[in-house]
Amino acid sequence: xxxxxxxxxxxxxxxxxxxxxxxxxxxxxxxxxxxxxxxxxxxxxxxxxxxxxxxxxxxxxxxxxxxxxxxxxxxxxxxxxxxxxxxxxxxxxxxxxxxxxxxxxxxxxxxxxxxxxxxxxxxxxxxxxxxxxxxxxxxxxxxxxxxxxxxxxx
Numbered sequence: 001x002x003x004x005x006x007x008x009x010x011x012x013x014x015x016x017x018x019x020x021x022x023x024x025x026x027x028x029x030x031x032x033x034x035x036x037x038x039x040x041x042x043x044x045x046x047x048x049x050x051x052x053x054x055x056x057x058x059x060x061x062x063x064x065x066x067x068x069x070x071x072x073x074x075x076x077x078x079x080x081x082x083x084x085x086x087x088x089x090x091x092x093x094x095x096x097x098x099x100x101x102x103x104x105x106x107x108x109x110x111x112x113x114x115x116x117x118x119x120x121x122x123x124x125x126x127x128x129x130x131x132x133x134x135x136x137x138x139x140x141x142x143x144x145x146x147x148x149x150x151x152x153x154x
Contacts, residue, residue: 004107005031006099015058024145027112038062039069039106040070041099042072070102072102076098082131083097099119100119112143
């Protein structure tokens, strides 16, 4: 059973994006109904507070009782740097690597994202997980919001 979902910035933006809203809105409804914890990081908050006001308002409307906040620690930074050194992604994707590393270190059940280039990408997921395995961390499940709960759009 999923109890804790790390959410990256793209999921909050997806709530208002024509391409992703039909799958993102039910995702947040299920989270609210089942009182599933969402894990948010200080990195996510830094990124969100640069977003348009309606995205910030949506984030701030989420009940604190279902939010677990995590910090960008040295351990997370070191793991993220290993993803870059091993060329899973390039240096320009450091923030994406930090999201992956935070979800890994805090042992999230799954990471939710709409970032297909650097995060929800089979080749990249294998790269992240091979480093996680080698470094003694658990494998990280990475999925789109729609894949996590398996609901259908009408």
